[in-house]
Amino acid sequence: MNEAEKTVLLKRIGVRVRILRGKLTVRELAERAQLSLRFLTQLEAGQGNISIAGLARVAAALNRLLTELIPPAADDSLIRAQVWRWFDEATEAQLQEFQEWAAQRRDAPQKQFIALVGLRGAGKSSIGKLLAERLDMEFVELDALIEEAAGMSLGEIFSMHGEAYYRRLELQALGRVFNQSAGCVLATGGSLVTDAESWAMVKRRARTVWLKAKPEDHMNRVLRQGDTRPMRDNPQAMTELRALLRRRDPLYAEAHATIQTSGKSINEILAEVVQAVEEKAGKND
16 A cells, blocks of 8 residues: 555544544543544544554444444445445444344345356257256246336337447346346346346356357257348358357356257257256355
């Protein structure tokens, strides 16, 4: 830590001590914390380079935790910093409510989420439905939730509002799934991995499985579903598909497990996905 950073930190601590002191006089707090009046005055002015042991005595004298005396920087947007601020501003009633909620969460069984990722034609929907049935879980298609929330198809979302709007809906839909569902198998959109915030949330909350396939298999599976758009009036469709896979492969590879689906039956793929999910669960236990 350089001198400028140390100066800012000491000033934050000083302001924090001064606020928490409340109606106590500086002399009263100094006596309780077994510090000199002069040093405590310097501390509140942001000039006292107090030791951890000394700061702990100040915290005890204020009937506070040591961590409450070291506030995060104003521009710190990390989750821990936001939670720190929430607890600091919360009333006793709100803290009590949170304590009860936390106790219930601690005793409740952990939710299980399995997210299938991969390019269109990877088999996320077909494998996802079978996997959900095998594990007795709900099956959810993320894009279907997005269409429902928007009241229009994906094509209309992109043509009328653009990708940024789709990404907002995607992130909101993920939040609803993880917060409201009791656990599910989630088939994600093929481009989800390109949005850092959504992909980070999925990796954090779910066991992720990449259903990997050769470019030709992706194309053929889409065509077999009756969708001829990928090839229509586009002789470069396969070249573009290969390029897309090359760009996204490193992102898909961040999944907890990768299952190669080319040349395998749906039952073989399902068995490998189940095994991968169970192995991941075992490591977490």
